[in-house]
Amino acid sequence: MCADTPEYKDTLTLPVTDFPMRAGLPKREPEWLARWEKIGVYDRLREKEGRTPFVLHDGPPYANGHLHIGHALNKTIKDMIVRSHQMMGFDSRYVPGWDCHGLPIEWKIEEQYRKKGRDKDAVDVVDFRQECRKFAAGWIDIQREEFKRLGITGNWADPYLTMDFHAERVIAEEFMKFLMNGTLYQGSKPVMWSPVEKTALAEAEVEYHDKESFTIWVKFKVTDFSLPDMVLSDEEETDETRGAVALAKDAAAHDFIGAHVVIWTTTPWTIPSNKAVVFGETFEYGLYEVTDCPDECWAAKGDRFILADKLAADVMARARLEPGKYRRVRNVTPAQLSGMTLHHPLAGAEGANGEWDAARDFRAADFVTDEEGTGFVHCAPSHGMEEFELYRDLGMLDQVITYNVMDDGSFRADLPFFGGTYILNRKGGEGDANKTVIDKLASVGGLLARGKIKHSYPHSWRSKAPIIYRNTPQWFVSVDREVGDGQDEMGKTIRTRALNSIDQLVKWWPQTGRNRLYSMIEARPDWVLSRQRAWGVPLTCFVKKGALPTDPDYLLRDPAVNARVAESFEAEGADAWYKDGAKERFIGDAASPDDYEQVFDVLDVWFDSGSTHAFVLRDREDGTPDGIADVYMEGTDQHRGWFHSSLLQACGTKGRAPYKNVVTHGFTLDEKGMKMSKSLGNTIVPEQVVKQYGADILRLWVAQTDYTVDQRIGPEILKGVADSYRRLRNTMRFMLGNLHEFDEAERVDATDMPELERWVLHRLAELDHVVREGYKTFDFQGVFSAVFNFATVDLSSFYFDIRKDALYCDGADSRNRRAARTVLDILFHRLTTWLAPVLVFTMEDVWLERFPGDDSSVHLVDFPDTPADWLDEPLAAKWSGIRKARRVVTAALEVQRRDKVIGASLEAAPVVHVRDKDILAALKSVNFADIAITSSVSLTNDPLPSEAFRLPEVEGVGVVFEKASGEKCQRCWKILPDVGSHDHAGTCGRCDKALG
Template sequence: MCAETPDYKDTLNLPKTDFPMRAGLPKREPGWLDRWEKIGIYDRLREKEGRTPFTLHDGPPYANGHLHIGHALNKTIKDMIVRSHQMMGHDARYVPGWDCHGLPIEWKIEEQYRKKGRNKDEVDVVDFRQECRKFAEGWVDVQREEFKRLGITGNWDDPYLTMNFHAERVIAEEFMKFLMNGTLYQGSKPVMWSPVEKTALAEAEVEYHDKESFTIWVKFKVADFAPGAGESSDEEESAEARQAVVEAAQAAREKFLGAHVVIWTTTPWTVPSNKAVVFGADFDYGLYEVTGTPDECWLQVGEKYILADKLAAQTFAKARLEDGQWKRVSDVSANQLAAMTLAHPLAGTEGSNGEWDAPRDFRAAPFVTDEEGTGFVHCAPSHGMEEYELYRDLGMLDQVITYNVMDDGALRADLPFFGGKYILNRKGGEGDANKAVIDKLAEVGGLMARGKIKHSYPHSWRSKAPVIFRNTSQWFAAIDRKVDDGQDQHGETIRERALKSIEELVKFTPQSGRNRLHSMMESRPDWVLSRQRAWGVPLTCFTKVGALPTDPDFLLRDPAVNARIIEAFEAEGADAWYKDGAKERFLGNDYDPAEWQKVDDILDVWFDSGSTHAFVLRDRPDGTEDGIADVYMEGTDQHRGWFHSSLLEACGTLGRAPYRNVVTHGFTLDEKGNKMSKSLGNTIAPQDVIKQYGADILRLWVAQTDYMADQRIGDTILKGTADSYRRLRNTMRFILGSLGDFREEDRVAPADMPELERWVLHRLAELDEVVQQGYRAFDFQGVFQAVFNFATVELSSFYFDIRKDALYCDGDTLRAKATRSVLDILFHRLTTWLAPVLCFTMEEVWLERFPGEDSSVHLQDFPETPASWKDAALAAKWARVRQARRVVTAALEVQRVDKVIGASLEAAPVVHVEDADVLAALKSVNFADICITSDLQLSADPAPQEAYRLPEVSGIAVVFEKAEGEKCQRCWKILPDVGTHAHPGVCGRCDSALD
């Protein structure tokens, strides 16, 4: 610039804003939280009238411990659902809640007792329950603040707690509906039992881990062989023929007597409870004889064994026999197996007191496989559901059920040889029962082989100790019994109603959730409702003393008694059930307390959370009119948890599912795809992410992931998320800076705007559909990707890049006014579209432009986008323009890299265009401005060979030429007229702007 040329910098309309490039989210976000609380954002949204309610019902987290990354993912997705639906015109309510009862809290209090040398059983139950309540209250307060720090909006001042008195009243009331509608019954069957915690567990309270178990091959001697109808002869046959049959039967008897049927089990402790052995009716079995033995082997030469042919070789290998040390003697048919009587390996043992002397039942069963084991299955129906169901259906349960295992996992004290032995020790490790059984079987010659196996095994998700199947007396909800409640629209039984709800009433996102829940509901057994604990809602019912569970008057079904109970619970909570005189109080004067037994088991906590629809959706003023939620949203594990129990409970009381949509997210893994574990040291706490990056970065990570599958998180991923955030923040900063002097009177109507601005409006109309459809489909990844790509590619790299010149250098022109008008439109849409995701940052952006004590982006709705903005013909034209621009910018980049030019304004390329329509489209716009060159020529002439081409864009070629003239000292374009105007060193456009 010449010395006499003025400095025109101050004459440019450069962006002006105090919006900082560096966000400083960790320090600044708490201030916005305080502000939202001060102005009462959530309550003010509820004041908006005439809006369609939308309710996401919160699946209650457990009030026990700090939040983990899964909590952050879950609550952030919920928050995005609620915020987006609010901004789409709904009254989007969100009542956070907590699950407060149950074993984890009880377990913590017991741990505190053990450290102090106290025994829980010696503490008054009401006092114990009060300590559990206090513990839960403390963690509710901690988790509430941690959730709020994530930016989660909701009715935090009035959440729902399953331990609130009204909630406990309704839980009991819902249970009483099962009592009164005929689906409640007491039964004895195998349930998953935690010996360490001394309680039954639901499937949802169990997780599977690898466990090393003893495995044994046990010999059951053939004690008798009595051929049945399958071995008999026809009466019309000759005496000789009948005699032949008799002789054949005798020969078979001699062949099989003394042989051994071999079973395989990984639970030696169940062998004392064995009542039967079963086989597969369609398998091939053989009789095998031992012909040689190695040293240290439990088998003897000449012994005979019956095994499935497919498994014989590997079974003998487990017994250390080599090939050639055993041979197959003959076939064994299913009829022959059925004719055998087996003896328990401990039968007749000295000191057994006849415990195992009765013959074992031996029959075919459908659940036997020939994939592993021996082809025979040992049956202890008290400890296995398949065996239990087999003998239940045969009407033989009274013959096969045992009660050998106590609630602490000890074998009953008077059980010969094994009384007092423990399956597990007090910490959940291996007890002494398995070894005792194995040693005794070896002593009496009852073992063929032994070993160990590592396999997936159920563990309690609280104590982390293995569980067992144990036959106990429990309370069940029958899911295939007619529900006597007059709500048969969707089926007569709980199962029918659940399946029909899944099939017809509920939409699943993703669809795979429907199939999973449907298959679970098709095959699930009756619901075990009872737990043998203290902290929870009791099974509020009475049983007749001396009556059997099958007797009609076994359960007391009296509405007046029920009313007294729920009235007391509303006033005092469930503690009322455990107070002195409770039985007499509730039975009143109508019943003799001596004739009735009060049930003191507590309800499965999944019944608590499953019935939340009643005391949250139905009973609260911010609930729903029909007690049904628009959305339940949880992790995929809740198909067997909250989704499942809510469906069962509501189908028993409402007659249908309590939700219209079920949305499911996956699990969070580390960057390498490994499950997070404290032992592996790969956990990421949301508090640490917030401390380093801020909550908005964590929220943006959620929005960028496909949450319906498993997601990964780690330092590298979070740094990538932070980079995306910075790019988006810079876009918003440019918009803010360019709107600093925007005035409403300068607004340009869309019809009067240049084509480029109308193209932006067209893209906004398209994007508005994508955003709103995506939010309604809970597709946050799709929404964010669409908005992010638009903001960073179509705006920052295209539209803003082109219009910076007009914004900075134009005077009071239509083009500059139209650009700012579009920027204003962009501002309102981008801030609101992104507010559900980046709730803190978009509030900062909004307040930068619209400060005020009551101002907030979260009080806004998505702006309505006129359908008239859509212009398909214009969009098609500008698609061709942008494609041609790509060729030009690529050609100029080659020159810049080769240092021929420093910037695109130094160029004046010649663009050769073969297609006449494309050429006409390019001539109808200022293509030089579009390509950010000082000049540009468009030509229909054939391009020279050396012209630059892009392989993917046919028919367009570029010949590089330098711009001629002088550089304008204001706009930096190189033009021939620079220096010929009143203002020195500028072009004509800038000279007019300066005037």
């Protein structure tokens, strides 16, 4: 398709474009960013009138540190959602935001203080908070530029920040709604506590890592035994039966008193806080006696231990007692266990000052298992939720709660033997408390065995240090109390509102997100709001001195007080709470300030981010009329994080979920499917990818992956993405080159186009539905896959390949050429806009190559409407058969090319045998030689010869190779009998006519 002679070459209409094959994205992308900012693309989109608002509410990243690959994935998906909905006709708004309060920033400032030898507690709290504010602001500026570099569109000039004064005001107001609606209360229960950070943690702030822990088997001595008298009927009650019962009781007492119930724990430090032991009501227990004992074990001959039968052999092995060294003496029933009195192993220890002398409670509990351990569980209700709930329901908390562990993880100073020891050291490593407890138990004969175990254990995701469960006074929102606000459409409690919202108001992408969050809400405890830190929004409430938390007047509930707090926060920020005279100023004449104490705990940062719907969606002009977002989109970890806290918060204040759709993405792994880690050296940093390839390659990786599950990225994967990009760029370059100087006068109406062009229009109509539905349902992989396959298979490898001849060689007024150029124009407008939400820079480059101008941008236009009458199923079915036949011809010619029989397909004139009469008729109705890119073709219904080339997957079509006869046209290279018989030497009839 290229002339042999210079004079004929100049007569061809070859592609003309300056669009480069090499994209040069790393260098050129910043130029487009600057251009978009200069012409105000985002603001100009907002000026389009009459559009339905569509708002994706940004889950705020934390203002601390450079972006990682998870940030890039997250923000790119959001950007695709926003841009695609804008181009589908919505007013698609995006306000980026940042989470600014909380422990990570506070921790950084404390680190700076420690390096300078400063004591945080000696610094004025307002000055300290200002340092935190300044630190957060610095990282916001850095992250903003990093996000913008990825091509993320949005209102970057006016983002939302949880530390803005208005935001702090609204967060406080939202908290005070719980204060006023009766769901806020102060309670004391075990919470996840970070001794290193000295604060309570939420579930979302905890991650699980393997940890090696001490494990011990501890002996609780049976000091007494009694059973209630057996009730006998008159007939049964005889001297003989009474005597037998008495003998049985005496025998049991003889066997049990002095024996030991054995417990197992991986937290030796909780033993000083033990208040009880519990057993399983349905398990089989036995009394085991040591008959022989090696020197190295902590048991002695004659010792008796009560154990679950299923676990006894394992326990004895841990105690270094082999089979034959012990025997099972008798059964132990649950009723008999209930009659035993147990004492703590430290009871009566010299120097214990009676700390552990009281008998331990001993009863059945349904959380005991016989899968590991001993069949008994030691209970320290101050450090375990199941034990806490058991004794709470029994009304016995006042008898079992201890306060032995301080906020830094040390034992209270006056605790015998252990006072001042630490569970963890300052950096989160093993402290001295566990060893001290174990050594003391060993010295008083309280140990049966000890060891170590490696298990999954909760850690703070910020400090990476292990956490503990610790009973502390905290502020909670009840999820099961009736909310006194009258917004009962979804239910009367936060839990019922949340569960009903999940099922009735929200769509989940993927649906598994619904199941995960529903089960979490269904089983979750009350929400712990308070943190014992300084950098955050305080719990703006006052408690009455001398009153109990259960007293009705314990909390000061006064609208005027709340209003004064809100007004001050709007003007001064939350720092107003900490200024001298704040209590007196806020309480005013509502009550005597001397009668109340001011609460200085700060709100959990998840409450901050959970409240963003109020000060972003509700309060901003670019929010939503009802304060409800169309979409929340975050990683799957946010089912226990932002999705969760936003749902709880809004259900308590709005009565319903703050979102209509929840989209979830998975985590990013390396190419081998391993979690990324700096220590492994397998991290992929977005900045490095952008410098090497450009942001569009990173965006294309996002579009090609199934983000709903964990996805992989690495050097080889990125090379594959770059290859896909080059193929797509080739397609766009072909269109640009062949649309040079296209004008409306050339346009051909769809009804006047050849079948091949109408088939392309049919495919576009199909794709239009796929693209719009895909973008609507957040299926970017589906959209890109469909468009990419169309561009590279249907277009580059089929339509473009066929129409090159007409585009290059036909005359300017040729119907085929004009139709092809019209189709290229239609393709251009659809492919550039359909791909613009993904390849934001490249499609802008393509668009400006054709439509330059100071105000021009592909991002200012919508997806073109596609006429419904372009769909033509009968035509599509016909061309499906034509394409199948073409595949057989192409494959047959490839064999001849491989064997060097021919150099190009135009040297062939194959004979095509077609069994199916309909397909044969279809091939005869079109210029199949042009479709097959041969100089001529013969079509026949004759039986397939044995030597005919076949493809197994295309039945009934065979090809017999024949060389084309005639001379080669020096202009189009077709070999035809008429070449040389026209006015222009060495040309075919078509080329002679084109030359005029």
